[in-house]
Amino acid sequence: MAHLQPPNIIETCHISPKNGTVPSTTLPLTFFDAPWLTLPLAESIFFFSYPNSTQRFLKDFVPNLKQSLSITLQHFFPYAGKLIIPPRPDHPYLHYNDSKDSLLFIVAESIGTDFDKLKTDSPKDIRVLHGVLPKLPPPHVSPEGIQMRPIMAMQVTIFPGAGICIGNASTHVVSDGVTFGHFMKYWMSLTKSNAKDPATLLLPAPPIHSCRNMIKDPGEVATGHLERFWSQNTGKNGSHSAPENMLRATFTMSGNQIDKLKSWVTEQSENQSPVSTFVVTLAFIWVSLIKTLVQKSDTEAEDEDKHEVFHLLINVDCRTRLKYAEPIPTTYFGNCMAPGIVSVKKLDLLGQKGIFAASDAIAARVKDMLSSDLLKTAPTWGQGVRKWVMSRFPISIAGAPKLGFYDMDFGLGKPCKTEIVHIETGGSIAISESRDVSNGIEIGIALQKKKMETFDIILQQGIKEFEM
Template identity: 25%
Template sequence: MSSASVKRISECFIKPLNDLSPEAKQPIHFTPFELSTLNINYSQKGLLFAKPLPSENQDFSITAYLDDLRRSLSATLDHFYLLAGRLATRKEENPASYVIYLDPVKGPGVKFIYATVDTTVSDILQPGDVPLVVRSFFDLDEAISHDGHTQPLLSIQVTELVDGIFIGGSVNHMVADGTSFWHFMGAWSEIFKSKEQYRGSISRPPVIKPWVLDGYDPIISLPYTHHDQFIERREVPPFKERFFHFSSTSVSKLKAKANSEYNTTKISSLQAVIALLWRSVTRVRRLPDETETSCRLMISNRRRINPPLSDDYFGNPIHVVRGTATAGDLMAHGLGWAAFRLHEAVINHNDTVVRNGVKSWLRNPVIYKMSQMTADKNYVHVGSSPRFDMYGCEFGLGKAVAARSGCMNKGDGKITMYPGREGGGSMDVEICFASSQHMMDIECDEEFIDALRT
C-alpha cells in the first residue's frame, strides 16, 4: 500500500443543467468575512464508501455510477450555481477601485475527475498515521482562494479503490465554509438518490444573498492595484496526521467532568473535548510554564448576527475566536477551567463584536497572510465540526465508512473535528503534528487516553 499511487483516468467540467435566470447571472459581491481569506487554501473534505457487494443479478458498474454522479451534480448546480462560476476583478482608475467578485457565468464549470488507485478501504483505515495516498484523493493542492480567477471554484475527484469509492471535494474557501460545503454535498446526495423522481426542487435550497452591514455599500473596493500586493503562497509544511475516536459515552463523561470541575452547566460537549485536546497537545509540547498558548476555534457568524442568518446561508461567514492561557495555568487548573475559557470566547462573540469587527475591517481592509497567522508556534487550531451531517451524504452507496480531508490548511497543532460514524454525539478527531515524537507522546498522555477508553 505504501507504493500505491493515484492514476487520473479522465476529467471534464460540469455546468448547471438549466440556463441561469437573469437574476442568477448577476455578479455576487463578497463580504469582509470572505475577502479577508484570499490567501487561504482551498478546503478539502471527502467521504470513503465501500463498493456494493456483487449480486446475482447485477454487478456494480463504475461507468454507470460516474454517469449518475455527473447528471445529479449538474442538476445540483442549478441550485448552487455560483460553484460553477469564477472569480473576477474589476479595476477602475477614476476614482480608484479594485473590486473582486464572483461571476456566475464565467468559466467552464465544476471540475469532475475520475481516478483509480490500487489500494483497499482497510488500507486507508489502518491504525496509525493517515496514509499519504489520501492526500492524492483531492484536487487543487496548493491553490489559494485568489486562484479562483483561473481555477474552478469546486473540483470533485472520484477515486475508485479496489473495494471502495472516495468522493472528495476541493472548494474555494472564499465561496464556502464547512457549513455550506456539506449543505451542497447533502443536496447533491439527495438529488442523486431521487433519480427519476427529481422534479427540480430540493429540501434545503441555499440562500445566495451576501450579508451586508447596514448603511454600507455591498461593493467593497480593496486598497490595491495588483494582486502581487497582497498574495502570499507557502509550501505545505511536513506533518503527520492521526485519527482518534471519542464515543458518545466518553464525550458525555468529559462534558460532565468539565462542568462539575468549574461548578457550571454551560460548558458544551464540543468545548469539553477541545479543552482536553488543548491541554494534551500543550502537555506533549513540553512548553515552559510561562509560555502563552492559545486555542483557536473557527466559528460561524450565522447565528451570532442579529437578526441571524439562515442556516442555509451560502458563503463563508466565519471568524476565529480563541482561548488563551499560559502553559502553566492550563496544566494547573484542570479540564473545566480550560473548557470555560473556550466557552467564554464563544459566548462573547456576539452581534456587537461581529459588527464592530466588520466596521473596523472596512476602515482598513486586510488580507490575512498565513505566515502571520502561524507565526505563533504554540497554538492549537480547530477546524470543521462534528455537527456537520457528513454521514447523511450517501450517494447511493449507503453510509460512508469514514470521512477524510486533504493536506491543505494543515500543519503542526491543527485539529479537525468530525462526527463519529455511529452518531449519538460521538466524535472523530484528526490531530496533526510536525513531530513524530509528539504523535507518539499524545498516545501515551494519561488524560487523553483515559478519555478515549471510556
C-alpha cells in the same frame, strides 16, 4: 500503512449547470469572505463502501453522479464559476458565466492502494490522501492582467471490490463548511434518487445568494485582508504539495467518555456550570496537543517565559446572529463565520488544572460571542487573529459535529469515513460527529511521526485520568 501509489485517471471532464438554467451572475465578496483570500484551499474526502467492479461503477454510478451534480450546480452555481481578481485597486469578486464556466470532474481507479488502510483511523502517511484529491486548474490571466481562478474540483476514485472516495478541493473564499455541507447534502439527495426531477423530491432547501448586499462591512474589516492579499498575490491557486514525514490519524471519544469528562470538568471547574460536548472535548484535545508540541522544546529551554499565552481560534456561525433589519437566512451561500480567540496562560494550560482552565476559557469566549453584537465587534477581529497568528502554536478548528457529514448517503449508505485534509497546512484540529458511536466525537490530527506517538500517549493518559 497505505502505499503511495497514485490512481489511474479514467476520465477528466467538466460539469456545469445545463445551458440556460442559470444566468451569468456576479456576486461581491463580503467581509466574511475576504480573510480567506490568502489562505490555503479547503480539501475533504468522503469514503464509501462499494464492493463492486470498476465496470459497474462506470456504468451505474458515475453517470448518475454527473447528472445529479449538474442539477445541483443550478443552485450552487458559484462552485462552477471563477474567482475574478482584477488589478489593484479593484476588488475581487465571484462570477459565473453561463455556457462557459464549469467544475473540473475527475474519475479515477486505484489498484495498488488498500482501501481499508487508506480510511483507517490509525496514523498514515498524509501523502496517500492526496492521491484521491483533485488539483484545481491553474488560473487564467487575461492580457489586461485579470486573474480568473477556478473555485472547485471534484474527484471520484474507485477501489474495485472495496470502496469509493469522493475528494474535493475548493477555495474557501466562496463558502464556509455550512454552505459546503449544504451543497454535499443536496447533491447526495439527488444522486440517491437517481437524479429524478427535483420538483418531485424532498430535497434540502436551495441556497440563497441574493442577500449578499445586505452584509455591510461594519468598519472596513475587509480592507486589511485585501492589502495583505494584494501584497502576497503570486497568481497561484492555493494548491500545495503534501508535506513529508507527516502522519494523519483519527481519534474517537465515545459518548460515555464525553459524559464522564463533562462531569469531571463540571465538578472541578471554578464556575461549576455544566459544559457542552463541544467545549469540553475541544478543551481536552487542545491541552493534549499543546502538551505534545511543547514537550521537547520546554525541557530544553527551562528558562522560557512562563507567562507565555497560548491562543486557540474558534468560529461561530453568524447566520442567525447579525442584527440587520432582515435576518440572514440559514441557507445563505457564502462565508458567515466570526473568529473568536481563546487565550490561556501557558502556566495554567499546562498545569494540573489545564483542562478546566481551557474549558472555562472556551465556554466564556463562546458565551461572550453569542451574547454580543457581532457587527459591532467585527472591527476588532483582525487584532485578535493577528495575535493568534503571531503566537508560538496557533491552533484552530476545522469542521464541527453539527455539520453532519456522516448523514450523507449517495445511495451507498453513510460514509465509512470522512477526512478534512487541509488541517495539515495550518495546525488545525478536525472535529466531527462519530460515524460509529452514538453521541461520540471524531478528532483528526496531522503531526510528524514522533509527535503523533507522543500525542497518542498523552491523550490516552488523559482519558484514563477522568475515567477513574
